[in-house]
Amino acid sequence: MNIVVCVKQVPETTAPKEFGPDNRINRAAHEAVVNPFDEYAIEAGLQLKEKHGGEVTILTMGPSGAQDTMRKALAMGADRGLLVSDPALEGSDTWTTAYVLAQALRREEYDLILTGMESTDARTGLVPAALAEQLGLPSLTYASSVEVEDGNVSVRRQVTGGYEEVRGPTPALVSVVKGVNEPRYPSLKGIMAAKRKEITVLDLAQLEIQPDEVGAAGAKTKVLDVTPRPEKQAGQVISPDSPEEAARIIADFLQVNKFI
Amino acid sequence: MDFDLTDEQVMIRDLARDFARNEIAPRAEYYDHHAEFPYDVIAKLAELGFMGLPVPEAYGGAGADTLTYAVAVEEISRGDASVGITMAAHTSLGIMPFLMFGSEDQKQEYVPPLAAGQALWSFGLTEPQAGSDAGATRTRADLHSGFWVINGVKSFITNSGTRISGGVTITAVTGGSVGDREISNIIVPAGTPGYTVSREYDKMGWRASDTHELAFADARVPEINLLGERGAGFHQFLRVLDGGRISVAALSVGLAQACYDASARYAEERVQFGRPIAQFETVRNKLVDMATNIELARLMTYRAAWLKDRGRDFRMSAAMAKLFAGEVATRAANDAVQIHGGYGVMEEFPVARYWRDCKIGEIGEGTNEVQRMVIGRLLGL
Numbered sequence: 214m215n216i217v218v219c220v221k222q223v224p225e226t227t228a229p230k231e232f233g234p235d236n237r238i239n240r241a242a243h244e245a246v247v248n249p250f251d252e253y254a255i256e257a258g259l260q261l262k263e264k265h266g267g268e269v270t271i272l273t274m275g276p277s278g279a280q281d282t283m284r285k286a287l288a289m290g291a292d293r294g295l296l297v298s299d300p301a302l303e304g305s306d307t308w309t310t311a312y313v314l315a316q317a318l319r320r321e322e323y324d325l326i327l328t329g330m331e332s333t334d335a336r337t338g339l340v341p342a343a344l345a346e347q348l349g350l351p352s353l354t355y356a357s358s359v360e361v362e363d364g365n366v367s368v369r370r371q372v373t374g375g376y377e378e379v380r381g382p383t384p385a386l387v388s389v390v391k392g393v394n395e396p397r398y399p400s401l402k403g404i405m406a407a408k409r410k411e412i413t414v415l416d417l418a419q420l421e422i423q424p425d426e427v428g429a430a431g432a433k434t435k436v437l438d439v440t441p442r443p444e445k446q447a448g449q450v451i452s453p454d455s456p457e458e459a460a461r462i463i464a465d466f467l468q469v470n471k472f473i
Numbered sequence: 474m475d476f477d478l479t480d481e482q483v484m485i486r487d488l489a490r491d492f493a494r495n496e497i498a499p500r501a502e503y504y505d506h507h508a509e510f511p512y513d514v515i516a517k518l519a520e521l522g523f524m525g526l527p528v529p530e531a532y533g534g535a536g537a538d539t540l541t542y543a544v545a546v547e548e549i550s551r552g553d554a555s556v557g558i559t560m561a562a563h564t565s566l567g568i569m570p571f572l573m574f575g576s577e578d579q580k581q582e583y584v585p586p587l588a589a590g591q592a593l594w595s596f597g598l599t600e601p602q603a604g605s606d607a608g609a610t611r612t613r614a615d616l617h618s619g620f621w622v623i624n625g626v627k628s629f630i631t632n633s634g635t636r637i638s639g640g641v642t643i644t645a646v647t648g649g650s651v652g653d654r655e656i657s658n659i660i661v662p663a664g665t666p667g668y669t670v671s672r673e674y675d676k677m678g679w680r681a682s683d684t685h686e687l688a689f690a691d692a693r694v695p696e697i698n699l700l701g702e703r704g705a706g707f708h709q710f711l712r713v714l715d716g717g718r719i720s721v722a723a724l725s726v727g728l729a730q731a732c733y734d735a736s737a738r739y740a741e742e743r744v745q746f747g748r749p750i751a752q753f754e755t756v757r758n759k760l761v762d763m764a765t766n767i768e769l770a771r772l773m774t775y776r777a778a779w780l781k782d783r784g785r786d787f788r789m790s791a792a793m794a795k796l797f798a799g800e801v802a803t804r805a806a807n808d809a810v811q812i813h814g815g816y817g818v819m820e821e822f823p824v825a826r827y828w829r830d831c832k833i834g835e836i837g838e839g840t841n842e843v844q845r846m847v848i849g850r851l852l853g854l
């Protein structure tokens with residue numbers, strides 16, 4: 214079974230983000246890491262490979278430096294990498310990103326596409342479904358478990374008060390949630406081996422994409438403004454006289470703010 | 474000059490750092506408090522390949538260079554120095570003598586399970602009467618009909634008494650006369666009749682690392698358990714210690730970095746006189762000096778490793794790095810406690826542990842005084 218895992222390189226997640234004049238994240242200002250949500254997708258892919266055999270390919274759209282973060286996925290055990298990189302891709306939105314990934318995937322043979330549920334930089338969570346749509350594939354999003362059997366993929370999806378079981382024929386796209394598994398650490402041997410694994414770099418011409426279809430030019434959405442999160446307000450300190458009064462104040466607070 | 478680590482070294486550093494932060498540091502307080510060996514942590518490190526980092530792939534290791542190994546020991550020790558020394562002593566003192574002096578058969582037999590971290594190995598040099606003066610060893614190994622018969626005591630031996638301890642390589646007097654004694658290295662597997670792992674020490678620092686006294690009473694091992702040439706033992710252990718110093722230096726750098734991490738965080742959070750204490754110049758300068766010294770100690774350590782990787786003479790660099798990094802860690806721990814005030818004395822803050830841990834970096838594998846002796850000698854003084 215061949216699996217393609219879509220992996221995005223994102224700025225280090227704990228640092229506060231900086232934005233450029235065009236309201237886009239200044240990526241140069243931060244260390245680049247594998248999108249943490251994608252680590253779950255990589256692990257899911259590796260576990261399926263261990264069970265069913267086949268190959269795991271890492272597909273990334275990003276700057277050429279994204280090879281560094283792809284190596285981490287290869288060190289975890291993925292077999293090869295595909296990087297779509299082209300200066301014209303800068304400023305792409307979710308739809309154009311999905312389009313580019315779809316074009317790359319049209320050249321591949323696969324049974325399953327795995328993605329994380331969202332990326333930590335933009336957090337739209339739209340690319341997986343958009344990608345499935347463009348490829349005309351069943352889209353099984355927000356999976357908290359993934360099983361493949363007899364040409365079908367089954368997932369569980371958490372819903373209010375329980376979970377749904379969803380099944381679709383392969384090839385299909387599955388996006389996984391955090392907690393679907395515990396991503397492994399790359400081993401030393403994996404790191405050494407990753408050096409020798411192949412990362413193919415593709416540009417737009419190779420994918421038969423016109424530059425104006427993608428990047429800022431092709432984007433269907435545009436970020437108009439970014440506003441920093443408001444400063445946290447100082448908390449209110451209450452000194453009740455008795456436990457009963459404390460309980461009443463807490464209950465009132467919860468009710469007034471519609472928590473209960 | 475190229476101060477950049479390779480992509481691969483960066484990946485290994487990040488792996489060690491993530492692992493230390495997520496898997497080692499959260500358990501350190503427990504293991505320290507209970508003076509319990511962290512079997513689960515070591516097993517995970519072994520699984521990832523950290524217990525045989527600089528061992529060639531042909532013997533089951535990761536085939537990394539000394540620099541990569543030093544960077545890994547630093548990051549692991551940043552999480553917990555006890556784990557750092559377990560890994561460093563196992564690798565530099567346990568495995569390296571086999572690779573440096575062993576026959577091909579000995580390498581094939583002993584190294585792969587050690588590189589895989591399935592078993593730990595120790596190096597037994599120190600004795601009650603032979604510490605800094607390690608050549609004064611009194612332990613004897615006499616050859617009788619194809620067997621070395623060993624009698625004596627070894628003190629403070631790291632990794633010797635765990636459930637997974639595979640054995641110890643010891644120095645012993647194998648002949649010669651007073652003033653011209655012949656010292657050799659002998660391999661003693663765990664379970665050898667007459668070899669007893671005796672008392673466990675109750676230590677102030679590195680409490681989760683395993684340290685035992687070893688007793689040999691007519692312990693018998695086959696003649697082929699001689700490691701390297703007969704009579705070369707003195708020269709051999711000096712060479713082992715030369716390399717070991719790089720890893721102890723790295724350990725001290727990691728520990729000093731942990732002191733900085735905790736202190737910088739605390740100084741930003743702790744408010745007195747209406748502002749974070751980091752804004753008081755005397756506190757800030759402690760942090761600045763700490764960071765500056767750590768940077769220097771790290772560069773010295775990396776350079777010693779770099780020299781070794783190039784097959785150059787690294788002895789003086791290693792001794793200087795070990796001496797300096799040990800002193801830097803002790804100063805950093807002292808200032809870390811000071812910056813934490815009363816909380817620094819409380820065991821629920823990690824700096825209390827750092828303060829107890831740092832001191833051994835100035836004692837183990839040659840005291841500061843011995844490092845100065847070594848450096849002085851190499852300077853031709």
Ligand SMILES: Cc1cc2nc3c(=O)[nH]c(=O)nc-3n(C[C@H](O)[C@H](O)[C@H](O)COP(=O)(O)OP(=O)(O)OC[C@H]3O[C@@H](n4cnc5c(N)ncnc54)[C@H](O)[C@@H]3O)c2cc1C
Binds near residue numbers: 606679
């Ligand atoms: C936790 C721990 C783990 C250890 N693990 C191991 C191990 O795995 N294997 C092993 O073989 N050993 C191990 N050791 C032993 C360690 O290497 C010795 O403790 C160290 O070399 C010092 O020897 P000593 O304790 O006998 O001190 P001594 O040699 O008695 O030194 C006492 C003091 O005198 C000073 N001194 C001694 N000689 C001189 C001199 N000529 N000039 C100036 N000052 C001098 C010393 O610097 C020191 O300050 C370990 C020690 C500890 C604490």
